[in-house]
Structures are given as C-alpha cells and as structure tokens.
Amino acid sequence: MNMIKKFYFSILGLAFIMCLFSFTNIKKVAENKWNGVASYYHAKFHGRKTATGEVFSNAKMTAANNFLKLGTLVKVTNLTSGKSVIVKINDRMNANNHRLIDLSQAAAKKIGIVQQGVGNVSIEVLSAATDYLANR
Numbered sequence: 001m002n003m004i005k006k007f008y009f010s011i012l013g014l015a016f017i018m019c020l021f022s023f024t025n026i027k028k029v030a031e032n033k034w035n036g037v038a039s040y041y042h043a044k045f046h047g048r049k050t051a052t053g054e055v056f057s058n059a060k061m062t063a064a065n066n067f068l069k070l071g072t073l074v075k076v077t078n079l080t081s082g083k084s085v086i087v088k089i090n091d092r093m094n095a096n097n098h099r100l101i102d103l104s105q106a107a108a109k110k111i112g113i114v115q116q117g118v119g120n121v122s123i124e125v126l127s128a129a130t131d132y133l134a135n136r
Contacts, residue, residue, distance in 0.1 A: 026100045032125035036100025038076060039118045040108035050091035058105040064091035065101050065123075073126040076101060078111040078119050085110040086126065 026036040046058045052070050056062070068074065068089050077084040085107045093102050101123055105114065113119035 038121040063087040
C-alpha cells in the first residue's frame with residue numbers, strides 16, 4: 001500500500017509541475033531577447049516535415065517558435081546552468097502551446113534540459129531571416 005501512495009504522489013507532483021510550466025508566460029526582456037520555458041520534441045516527430053518543408057531530425061540544432069520568422073538563428077541559454085546553444089527556427093508549435101521554444105533533442109541535451117523535460121531559458125536573436133523560404 002505504501003508503494004501505491006508514493007506512486008500516486010509522484011504522478012500528482014509531475015502533473016503539477018507540467019501544469020505550472022504549461023501556462024508560463026513569455027517575457028520580453030530586451031530588444032530581440034525573451035525569457036520563458038523551453039521543452040523539446042518527442043521522438044515521434046523525427047522524420048516528419050517541419051513548417052519550412054525540411055525533414056525534422058532530433059540530431060540537428062533546430063527549434064520551433066510561434067513568433068520568430070522561420071530561418072532565424074537564435075541563441076538559447078539555460079537560465080539555471082548558463083549553458084547555451086545556437087539553433088535555427090524551422091518549425092511552429094501548436095497554437096495552444098504557451099512555451100517559448102521547442103528544441104530538438106540534441107539542442108535540449110546540449111543545454112541540459114533533457115532530464116527535466118522543460119527548463120527556464122532565454123532566447124536571443126542572432127540573425128533574422130531575410131527571406132528564408134525564397135533562399136532554400
């Protein structure tokens with residue numbers, strides 16, 4: 001019976017944390033810089049087409065965002081560890097997703113958010129896409 005209680009409370013705690021991160025606001029902190037929550041793509045998306053028409057690979061340094069222009073390069077920094085990675089925005093997230101960015105698993109691993117599944121990050125635009133789709 002004690003193991004059932006532990007399991008039940010573990011599930012409730014995980015659900016609470018996921019709800020907390022699911023409704024986190026995106027905060028603009030400077031020109032071309034935002035803070036918010038990052039998550040990463042599930043393996044089931046590997047091999048599917050992205051919004052740019054590219055085939056998604058969890059091994060590449062790419063990400064999804066709902067307000068930056070496709071093809072934009074951004075620096076993503078884990079606010080807890082200080083680790084950062086540069087990714088290209090090549091996809092869009094579900095409109096109901098309130099997170100700042102969804103990273104490929106390779107990018108998420110590089111900044112250390114794979115264990116938790118989500119993390120507080122800062123994103124900074126390095127180069128805005130001029131006309132990404134025309135230059136593919």
